[in-house]
Amino acid sequence: xxxxxxxxxxxxxxxxxxxxxxxxxxxxxxxxxxxxxxxxxxxxxxxxxxxxxxxxxxxxxxxxxxxxxxxxxxxxxxxxxxxxxxxxxxxxxxxxxxxxxxxxxxxxxxxxxxxxxxxxxxxxxxxxxxxxxxxxxxxxxxxxxxxxxxxxxxxxxxxxxxxxxxxxxxxxxxxxxxxxxxxxxxxxxxxxxxxxxxxxxxxxxxx
Amino acid sequence: xxxxxxxxxxxxxxxxxxxxxxxxxxxxxxxxxxxxxxxxxxxxxxxxxxxxxxxxxxxxxxxxxxxxxxxxxxxxxxxxxxxxxxxxxxxxxxxxxxxxxxxxxxxxxxxxxxxxxxxxxxxxxxxxxxxxxxxxxxxxxxxxxxxxxxxxxxxxxxxxxxxxxxxxxxxxxxxxxxxxxxxxxxxxxxxxxxxxxxxxxxxxxxx
Numbered sequence: 001x002x003x004x005x006x007x008x009x010x011x012x013x014x015x016x017x018x019x020x021x022x023x024x025x026x027x028x029x030x031x032x033x034x035x036x037x038x039x040x041x042x043x044x045x046x047x048x049x050x051x052x053x054x055x056x057x058x059x060x061x062x063x064x065x066x067x068x069x070x071x072x073x074x075x076x077x078x079x080x081x082x083x084x085x086x087x088x089x090x091x092x093x094x095x096x097x098x099x100x101x102x103x104x105x106x107x108x109x110x111x112x113x114x115x116x117x118x119x120x121x122x123x124x125x126x127x128x129x130x131x132x133x134x135x136x137x138x139x140x141x142x143x144x145x146x147x148x149x150x151x152x153x154x155x156x157x158x159x160x161x162x163x164x165x166x167x168x169x170x171x172x173x174x175x176x177x178x179x180x181x182x183x184x185x186x187x188x189x190x191x192x193x194x195x196x197x198x199x200x201x202x203x204x205x206x207x
Numbered sequence: 208x209x210x211x212x213x214x215x216x217x218x219x220x221x222x223x224x225x226x227x228x229x230x231x232x233x234x235x236x237x238x239x240x241x242x243x244x245x246x247x248x249x250x251x252x253x254x255x256x257x258x259x260x261x262x263x264x265x266x267x268x269x270x271x272x273x274x275x276x277x278x279x280x281x282x283x284x285x286x287x288x289x290x291x292x293x294x295x296x297x298x299x300x301x302x303x304x305x306x307x308x309x310x311x312x313x314x315x316x317x318x319x320x321x322x323x324x325x326x327x328x329x330x331x332x333x334x335x336x337x338x339x340x341x342x343x344x345x346x347x348x349x350x351x352x353x354x355x356x357x358x359x360x361x362x363x364x365x366x367x368x369x370x371x372x373x374x375x376x377x378x379x380x381x382x383x384x385x386x387x388x389x390x391x392x393x394x395x396x397x398x399x400x401x402x403x404x405x406x407x408x409x410x411x412x413x414x
């Protein structure tokens with residue numbers, strides 16, 4: 001079947017455990033996946049590395065990428081640009097790697113509009129109470145920050161139906177396995193295997 | 208996530224190994240799957256049992272089922288009716304079992320039209336040459352029957368794109384595993400989990 005990579009976009013509530021989930025997935029299947037790295041105009045924080053957390057670029061460079069249609073999607077938050085460079089994603093997919101994009105909902109929907117074959121995954125804890133527990137349990141956030149994250153979750157939950165699949169992150173390992181299966185079976189989609197189908201049709205006719 | 212069963216329709220070339228595949232799948236996951244049994248007006252053959260291979264009914268009984276909209280789909284071949292009784296399928300799905308329907312293409316497309324959530328799977332050998340080998344290898348069919356099966360495969364191949372997923376039956380066990388994964392991940396579809404999504408939205412709002 002198709003050797004070409006799948007583009008999977010992962011979104012979900014802050015506190016749903018997306019980060020850990022994706023780290024585990026990539027560790028377990030190193031050669032299969034590539035994590036897309038975003039470009040941003042914000043300043044690097046301590047410990048962040050160019051090309052690992054983000055590609056740190058200037059406002060001028062970012063705006064040139066916009067003009068050259070070099071971004072799959074981009075958005076502006078609190079005065080900084082964030083976007084997904086197209087070339088890396090397409091290169092990895094051509095090389096047969098499945099590319100995972102962790103972006104927020106508006107970006108995810110834009111990607112789906114532009115590339116309808118994109119797999120949209122929404123990660124959620126098993127319940128709202130559990131989301132609250134996890135946010136509180138971190139112990140690093142003020143109650144005000146927790147309130148604002150929960151408020152944001154209410155807004156984000158309105159878009160869950162627009163995703164293809166919902167992943168409930170209850171047991172981490174089970175969730176990693178489901179995510180892997182979900183992405184891998186997409187290689188069997190009829191729509192992603194038009195060339196293969198044409199080939200067997202041709203072969204059958206010439207028997 | 209959703210406890211409700213998935214409806215999966217399996218079609219594919221004669222000689223693709225659908226029968227063995229489904230037998231293995233059902234043996235490996237007895238409690239998860241139910242195989243739909245068709246109703247037919249044709250005479251039972253030696254060894255066939257009412258309710259196992261088919262529900263053998265009279266023409267009058269079958270036509271009454273049509274009038275009562277008791278069939279998901281039906282067709283007429285060589286003067287006999289064949290159809291899928293609705294009640295059994297819906298009961299099994301309500302009970303949380305994934306129902307597998309092995310029917311030909313026209314029936315499969317009708318089911319999808321009527322129940323858009325249906326998962327359409329097309330089973331094929333890895334190549335046309337392999338299909339020919341398998342048909343010949345059976346050693347039970349005349350070369351005329353083999354020719355007519357291959358001719359039918361050419362016609363059927365025109366509809367492969369209309370299926371959701373293509374399953375290449377090269378290694379039986381790998382194919383059974385893929386089929387199982389494919390069906391199971393459908394339980395995570397956002398569209399199949401509207402109630403769950405409404406529930407967590409509600410919970411988030413009331414935090």
